[in-house]
Amino acid sequence: MKLLIFGASGATGRALVSAALAEGHLVTAFVRTPRKLAISHDRLSVIVGDVADCKAVEGAIAGHDAVLSCLGVGMPLKHDAAVIAGIGFIVEAMQRSGPTRLIYQSFLGVRDSRRQLGPLLGGIVVPLVLRHEAADHEAKERLIAQSGLDWTIVRPPKLGNGPAIGRFRHGHGIRARSLLPTLARADVAAFMLDQVSDKTYSRTAVALLP
Secondary structure (H helix, E strand, O other), X not given: OEEEEEOOOOHHHHHHHHHHHHOOOEEEEEEOOHHHOOOOOOOEEEEEOOOOOHHHHHHHHOXXXXXXXXXXXXXXXXXXXXXXXXXXXXXXXXXXXXXXXXXXXXXXXXXXXXXXXXXXXXXHHHHHHOHHHHHHHHHHHHHXXXXXXXXXXXXXXXXXXOOOOOOOEEEOOOOOOOOOOEEEHHHHHHHXXXXXXXXXXXXXXXXXXX
């Protein structure tokens, strides 16, 4: 398939690009700073642009089979209106020119999933320390959920580095088994990639936990 990945130069984005290339897909990486991607491949194309530029976003989307987003925040712990606008531009461009399949990486702690993290993270850390990031993700999730697209929202816990282990849980009612659940970015990337063709969680948000 021909996949377009937003946020491809971030840690999870790079893992997603690598996983998609390893599976034989044609990959387009949409990045603002190409030197951060640090991946080269004959099936990898790079588009340099800003998600806050609606024309750049629309020009990138046409001709792909699916869109995946690992867009983070520009400033940790702060509100980032530009990325929210960018998700809106992605949704609008997909509505106009396709494709319809959208996989979006959010985080566990948004909306109803907060209770799945337990009392420390869900009751204290997210609402107090990560309140701006949570609010931004909630705004972006609303745009996606109301889009009419064939979307899946993936909500992992704290992300870590290291190879994919392949042993983690996914679903709607699962809960954390530890105070600080952590999942490898490579595992999150592999799961997101699977969702491109697996419609089990179509038009729903799914939690990931070790």
